[in-house]
Structures are given as structure tokens and as C-alpha cells.
Amino acid sequence: MSELIRFTLKLMSALFPPKSSGHSREEVRWRWTMSGAVFMLLVAFVVNVAIAYGLMPPLWYAPEAQILSIQTETTGLAMKMTGIANDVDMTLKLDLGKEMRDNQLNRCAATTSGARLNLSNILDMEQQYYYKRFGTYYQLPNCDQL
Numbered sequence: 099m100s101e102l103i104r105f106t107l108k109l110m111s112a113l114f115p116p117k118s119s120g121h122s123r124e125e126v127r128w129r130w131t132m133s134g135a136v137f138m139l140l141v142a143f144v145v146n147v148a149i150a151y152g153l154m155p156p157l158w159y160a161p162e163a164q165i166l167s168i169q170t171e172t173t174g175l176a177m178k179m180t181g182i183a184n185d186v187d188m189t190l191k192l193d194l195g196k197e198m199r200d201n202q203l204n205r206c207a208a209t210t211s212g213a214r215l216n217l218s219n220i221l222d223m224e225q226q227y228y229y230k231r232f233g234t235y236y237q238l239p240n241c242d243q244l
Contacts, residue, residue, distance in 0.1 A: 198236055201221050205217035
């Protein structure tokens, strides 16, 4: 801990000029160091202002901007995929409903008990599939409603 304090004090003392004794090497070195530090701060300020006003593209920000654009594209694709999936689900619902109504109509019109039993089994399988896929049962109309 004391090394940290010593280092901090040494760093702080480097900010103050050395005792003046004419143009000693230490004094000239301090002046050059401070001039360089002020120059670097000025360059950083000018670059920061240029980036803020759009005069210069952000150099260290580019990978994050690319990631953001990729995320935006991914979100757009996900929304399109969701829309397509909803369209496919709606088409499947309509097709299954039409097929079950047609099978119900054929079952009502069937003359033999074997044909009615076969169509009833098919309707049961379609109802089970419809329930597994959409979470509700399809309401089939009765024979007198067809």
C-alpha cells in the first residue's frame, strides 16, 4: 500500500516544475513533457469535437456499430420469420379445417358402418393433430348442419 502512495506522490510531484536553476536538463525535460501532454489533450479534444459533429467517423466505435447493424438486421429477419410462421399456421388451420369438414360430410353421407368407422378414426387423428399443433379442438359441425 505504501508503494502505491509513493507512486501517486511521485506522479503528482511530476506535475509541478522542478526548482529553477537556469536551463537545467531536468527543467527542459519537464517543459517538453508538459508541452507534449498539453498537445495530446488538444488533439484528443479536437478529435472528440470532430466525431461529435460528424466530421470524422468514430474510429473505435466501428465494430460496435457493425454489431448494432447486424442485430437490427437479425431483428428484422426474426420479425419476418414470425410473420411467415403465422401465415403458415393460418394456412394449416384452414386446410385442416376444410379437410375435417369434408371428412365429416363424407362420414355423414357414408352408407356402411365400416366407412363411417374409418372416417371417424381419420377425424379423431386429425383432431388430435389439430389440438397438438394449435392447443384447441376444431369444432366440427353436426351432420344436420352440413
